[in-house]
Amino acid sequence: MRECALTRETKPVGDLIRFVVGPDEVIVPDTDAKADGRGVWISLGESQVAQAAKKNAFAKSLKEKVLLPDDLAGLTRLRLQQRLLAALQMSRKAGQLLTGATKVKAAIEAGEVIALLTATDAAEDGRNKMLTSLRGYQRAAAESGREGIVVPHLELLSAEQMGLALGVENVIHAALTQGAAAQSALARAERLARYIAN
Numbered sequence: 011m012r013e014c015a016l017t018r019e020t021k022p023v024g025d026l027i028r029f030v031v032g033p034d035e036v037i038v039p040d041t042d043a044k045a046d047g048r049g050v051w052i053s054l055g056e057s058q059v060a061q062a063a064k065k066n067a068f069a070k071s072l073k074e075k076v077l078l079p080d081d082l083a084g085l086t087r088l089r090l091q092q093r094l095l096a097a098l099q100m101s102r103k104a105g106q107l108l109t110g111a112t113k114v115k116a117a118i119e120a121g122e123v124i125a126l127l128t129a130t131d132a133a134e135d136g137r138n139k140m141l142t143s144l145r146g147y148q149r150a151a152a153e154s155g156r157e158g159i160v161v162p163h164l165e166l167l168s169a170e171q172m173g174l175a176l177g178v179e180n181v182i183h184a185a186l187t188q189g190a191a192a193q194s195a196l197a198r199a200e201r202l203a204r205y206i207a208n
Contacts, residue, residue, distance in 0.1 A: 012051040015071035016062040019053070026051040027059070027086065027205070029068060036077045037068045039086040041093050048072060054201070055208025059083040090202040091167065095175035097195035098127075098184070102176055106192035107185070109178055111136065114185040118143045118161075121151070125162045125196045127184040129169035140183055164199050166206070 012028075013020050028049040032038040040049060050071045052062045060083040062068065069076050079085050101107035108117050117123050118140075126144055128137050144161055151159040172181035186192035 014053045014058075015050045015067045016052055016058055016065065021053065023051075024201075025054055027054050029082075031072065031074075031076055034077065035075070036079065037082065038079075039082075039089045041086070041089045053208070054204055056083045056087060056205055057208060059086050087202075087205060090198070090205055091171070094166065094195065094198040094202050095171065097191070097198045098172070099175055101186055101189070101191040101195045104189055104191035106187050106189035107176070107195070108187065109172075109176060109181050109184045111140065111183050114140065114183045115143050117185050117187060118147050121147060122187045123147075123161055123185040124188060124192055125164060125186040125199065127167070127172070127186070127199070128163065128165050129167065129172060129180075129182045130165050131168050132165075132182045136182060162196070162200065164203055166199060166202050 011020050012023055012026055014026060023043065028040040028043040028045075028051055029037050030040045030045045030047045030049050037050070043049070050068050052059055052067070063078050063082045068078065098107060108114055114123070114126070118126065126140060128140060141163060144163060148159055148161065169180040169182050172184060173179050176184075186196055
């Protein structure tokens with residue numbers, strides 16, 4: 011549990027993001043909360059980070075003068091995206107990430123998918139086909155007595171971003187399958203989604 015320097019609420023670490031003083035007294039996001047030094051915790055959300063920067067919450071919390079990047083909220087979002095992309099690369103190396111509409115659709119229908127990733131710039135018809143398959147699988151699971159199976163659908167990265175990270179040209183549809191690497195990628199994806207939403 012840590013206290014948000016902006017709202018003064020005490021929250022679990024998973025609901026916050028840590029910042030530290032980097033070189034030259036500049037505040038930087040510590041997205042994995044592992045960097046040395048005194049940290050400042052802010053509620054996990056792009057608008058909260060922007061507000062904390064505007065209200066000088068970092069200097070007040072540390073009781074020292076610090077410098078802020080021009081767009082700390084945007085930089086934090088970028089760092090969270092980079093951590094997700096690195097986790098997706100690890101998932102692919104571990105054989106726990108599929109790309110391409112045909113493979114992803116087959117994996118959904120086989121019940122092997124723990125998360126569906128769609129590019130933010132995907133065409134509407136392709137997105138709808140994939141979501142129809144996902145809803146069909148969840149409905150079939152519920153009808154066979156396996157209630158509560160929820161496969162998150164996340165749209166966080168562009169086709170180009172996913173393609174560059176995975177070494178495949180323009181990834182539109184990707185799926186995480188069972189395994190530790192995929193679970194780690196899903197956790198990072200959900201963290202980024204929460205940051206963007208708040």
